[in-house]
Amino acid sequence: METFRYLPGVTTLALDSEACVGCGLCTTVCPQGVLELREGLAVLIDRDACMECGACALNCPSGALTVTPGVGCAAYIIQTWLKGRGVKTSGCC
Amino acid sequence: MKTRPPAPATLGRQPCCTPAQACDGGLTPFPAGSQAAGSCCAPAPGPCSCGDGDLSGLPQADCSADTPCCGGPPPPAASSWERPGYAVCPFVLDFLSIPADPGANPTANPVPRIATRLGWRDHLGTVLTRCGIGRNSYAVAPGLYALGRPDPDSPVLVTANSKLTFDALRRDMDGQSAWLLVLDTRGVNVWCAAGKQLFSTREVALRVLSTGLARVVRHRTLILPQLSATGVKARDLRRACGFSAEFGPVRSADLPAFLKSGNEAEPAMRRVTFTLAERLVLVPVEIYLLKKPLAWGLAAIVLLAGFGSWGFSWAALMQRGVNASLALAAGVLAGCALVPALLPWLPGRAFALKGVAAGGLAAVAVLGLWWGRAGLGEGMGLLCLLLTVASYTGMNFTGSTPYTSPSGVEKEMRRAMPFQAAGLILAIIFWLASAFAAS
Known part of the structure; x- marks a missing residue:
């Protein structure tokens, strides 16, 4: 996926290094190689590659990772603008 | 999905009323005290036609090909696995009987063993679904399936019930033996279902419990597709259903290599691709x-x-x-x-x-x-x-x-x-x- 890059500086992903327990699960579940385990702790090595799927934050046992996950689909986002977040949509994904 | 039962010859690997035979393929032995104690194979389900009644002397239809018959010879008799209101899917080879409870009817919980080669119906369904036709209903029934000749130590792969996903997984697992735990993701693929909270911690636990998986396998490990991590909090599964989870590779094509290496994934197996x-x-x-x-x-x-x-x-x-x-x-x-x-x-x-x-x-x-x-x-x-x-x-x-x-x-x-x-x-x-x- 290194050939594909999307807009930089937009992801909501954040890592609290002090809270990290070094389990490495985030590096396992991330499909983009955003995180790496260095000296026993997770580090963000390619933050702009994050697609905010939320897998790392959901599986982080210490809450060191936070992200606002969502669906990156234009039709869905328009519906959230019109009807508000959390609406039931069809035709996405 | 319109389905046709497979030929009777492929069903029920023991004829009706045959006494227990030696196990083959390492199937789960039925526990002592159950109806099929000592057997580990698949006995014919339901009441046996030669049980309490006596059919001797009653004429049987002669349906051999050389018997004169108007309109050609009739098709084979209904297989012993057919049930009123149900149909056996074309991708099912036969059934393995798993005792859900010691002492319970061992035929009450048969596990379909599925083919790893796709047929023309599967290819046609793939093309139609990719074109959007029937896209929202192209799914298989959730539950437990068998691939190859699984035994109580075989891995359990968890997947979505999108027929496209199901087909890709069984095709890529050709030659392997495993249990397949199919979730009810409403026909949605793994990643999208995880994003929609259909492939969720709760759904995995629910399906583990409802299939009686703990009585089918001796180990307590599930292999989840990596992309399901968006919806599954792996550490909560042990408490919820007694099984822990490991995340397998992104693509089902990498599963055989993943399993062969002792559930270790190469870095490339953990990355999504977007090829032409x-x-x-x-x-x-x-x-x-x-x-x-x-x-x-x-x-x-x-x-x-x-x-x-x-x-x-x-x-x-x-x-x-x-x-x-x-x-x-x-x-x-x-x-x-x-x-x-x-x-x-x-x-x-x-x-x-x-x-x-x-x-x-x-x-x-x-x-x-x-x-x-x-x-x-x-x-x-x-x-x-x-x-x-x-x-x-x-x-x-x-x-x-x-x-x-x-x-x-x-x-x-x-x-x-x-x-x-x-x-x-x-x-x-x-x-x-x-x-x-x-x-």
């Missing part, structure tokens, strides 16, 4: 999902194309209607097909911009068709329409890519949509003005 083939396979559904706005757009063109300073003209309706429909179709094809196909080579990172570039290519292709058939004003309107549609549909492709973030898409949309709205307004003004300003 992976992009092109999305094109038909991208177009299919636009059917409603396309229908509205075409209806508007048909309603307005015939009117102008001349009043109403069938000739104008045909000429201007075809030109505008062509612009609409070219814009859709640019955004839905050219953007995926040329994604790495189109300029910029924003998909709206890539859509404009793809629309420019499409405009060059259709220019010859418009040349001499449309005036300058109409041509400008058609060009605006084509580029605007290409830009929007290209931007909408972000929902199908594995690398765009919702924050990024929203940012892009806030920038691009004012231009797209202006483009559409200009298209309408130019197109209508060219008709009503004509002398």
Whole structure:
């Protein structure tokens, strides 16, 4: 996926290094190689590659990772603008 | 899904009323005290025809091929696995009987053993679904399935009940033995189902418990697809259902290597890809999902194309209607097909911009068709329409890519949509003005 890059500086992903327990699960579940385990702790090595799927934050046992996950689909986002977040949509994904 | 039961010869690996035989394939032995104690094979289900009654002396239909019969010989008798109101799916080879509870009827919980080679129905279903036809109902029943000859130590693979996912998994697991725990993800694939919380911690636990998986396998480990991590909190599973979870590779094609290496994934197995083939396979559904706005757009063109300073003209309706429909179709094809196909080579990172570039290519292709058939004003309107549609549909492709973030898409949309709205307004003004300003 290194050939594909999307807009930089937009992801909501954040890592609290002090809270990290070094389990490495985030590096396992991330499909983009955003995180790496260095000296026993997770580090963000390619933050702009994050697609905010939320897998790392959901599986982080210490809450060191936070992200606002969502669906990156234009039709869905328009519906959230019109009807508000959390609406039931069809035709996405 | 219309299904046909497999030939009886492949069903029930022991004939009805045959005493327990030696195990083969390492199947789960039935516990002492159960009806089939000592057996580990699949006895015929249901009441046995030679149980309490006596059928001796009663004539049996002679259905051999050389027996004279009107309308040809009848098809084989119903298999012992058929049940009123149910049908055996074509991908089922036979059934393994798993005792759900010691002492319970061992035939009450048969596990279908599924084929790893896809048939013509599977390929046809794949093509139709990829084109959007029956897309929302192309699913298999959730529950436990067997691949190969699994035993109580075989791995348990968890997957979605999208038939496309199910087919890919069983095809890629050819030659392997495993249990397949299929979740009810409403026919949605793994990643999208996880994003929608259909492939969730709760659903995994629920399916583990409802299938009695703990009585089928001796170990307590589930192998989840990596992309399900968006919906499954692995550490909560042990408490919820007694099974812990390991995340397998992204692609089912890597599962045999993953299992062979003791559940270790190479770094490449953990990364999503977006190859040309992976992009092109999305094109038909991208177009299919636009059917409603396309229908509205075409209806508007048909309603307005015939009117102008001349009043109403069938000739104008045909000429201007075809030109505008062509612009609409070219814009859709640019955004839905050219953007995926040329994604790495189109300029910029924003998909709206890539859509404009793809629309420019499409405009060059259709220019010859418009040349001499449309005036300058109409041509400008058609060009605006084509580029605007290409830009929007290209931007909408972000929902199908594995690398765009919702924050990024929203940012892009806030920038691009004012231009797209202006483009559409200009298209309408130019197109209508060219008709009503004509002398």
